[in-house]
Amino acid sequence: xxxxxxxxxxxxxxxxxxxxxxxxxxxxxxxxxxxxxxxxxxxxxxxxxxxxxxxxxxxxxxxxxxxxxxxxxxxxxxxxxxxxxxxxxxxxxxxxxxxxxxxxxxxxxxxxxxxxxxxxxxxxxxxx
Amino acid sequence: xxxxxxxxxxxxxxxxxxxxxxxxxxxxxxxxxxxxxxxxxxxxxxxxxxxxxxxxxxxxxxxxxxxxxxxxxxxxxxxxxxxxxxxxxxxxxxxxxxxxxxxxxxxxxxxxxxxxxxxxxxxxxxxxx
Numbered sequence: 001x002x003x004x005x006x007x008x009x010x011x012x013x014x015x016x017x018x019x020x021x022x023x024x025x026x027x028x029x030x031x032x033x034x035x036x037x038x039x040x041x042x043x044x045x046x047x048x049x050x051x052x053x054x055x056x057x058x059x060x061x062x063x064x065x066x067x068x069x070x071x072x073x074x075x076x077x078x079x080x081x082x083x084x085x086x087x088x089x090x091x092x093x094x095x096x097x098x099x100x101x102x103x104x105x106x107x108x109x110x111x112x113x114x115x116x117x118x119x120x121x122x123x124x125x126x127x128x
Numbered sequence: 129x130x131x132x133x134x135x136x137x138x139x140x141x142x143x144x145x146x147x148x149x150x151x152x153x154x155x156x157x158x159x160x161x162x163x164x165x166x167x168x169x170x171x172x173x174x175x176x177x178x179x180x181x182x183x184x185x186x187x188x189x190x191x192x193x194x195x196x197x198x199x200x201x202x203x204x205x206x207x208x209x210x211x212x213x214x215x216x217x218x219x220x221x222x223x224x225x226x227x228x229x230x231x232x233x234x235x236x237x238x239x240x241x242x243x244x245x246x247x248x249x250x251x252x253x254x255x256x257x
Binding site (some may be wrong): 037045059083109121122 | 136145160172174181182214250253
């Protein structure tokens with residue numbers, strides 16, 4: 001018989017239901033990214049040119065700005081979820097694994113914030 | 129961490145092409161995460177003004193970037209097709225061995241065709257760097 005408490009035996013032993021949450025969010029973000037990413041590709045192809053005025057006018061348009069913000073947020077989220085499982089699957093040393101998980105999360109939050117900031121900056125200055 | 133066997137067990141499977149299509153989905157995912165950095169960089173440059181956008185687009189269209197964009201294009205097409213295959217699996221369909229082997233081929237064929245189509249469209253529009 002083990003002398004450690006039942007709680008000690010289960011702590012850290014598994015995802016304790018949080019795994020389904022991760023899995024489900026990965027599916028939801030992927031589902032949303034199908035139309036969003038195709039939209040971005042098609043609208044970039046449809047732009048007559050990629051000079052500053054054209055791109056700015058396109059990005060400042062209400063729908064473009066909204067969809068671009070959604071795309072940036074969901075892409076960062078999906079990238080975070082995906083890179084996290086790759087690191088967790090292949091990196092078993094706790095030190096580098098922890099460091100890379102933290103760096104990935106910081107990077108994706110930074111990218112999401114920077115992307116949203118950039119779109120808002122264009123949209124707001126165009127409206128003013 | 130508990131010392132117990134952890135999946136994935138990379139060394140116990142015989143190599144089959146379905147294994148390659150699976151790992152390629154992860155590789156293309158990593159590539160797209162890197163491409164996302166370029167997208168955000170471009171958005172920041174657009175927001176910063178004319179000269180910074182021109183500088184960014186000059187960097188993004190250097191000769192070396194042709195290879196990068198072609199890879200990104202393929203990564204996007206592949207990850208999209210393989211992702212749709214995963215979403216179909218999640219509904220419980222197409223999980224039989226013969227079905228998944230067939231859909232693996234479909235993913236490869238569709239993503240290559242899509243990449244070629246988009247690359248030709250980009251060249252045609254004069255958008256290729």
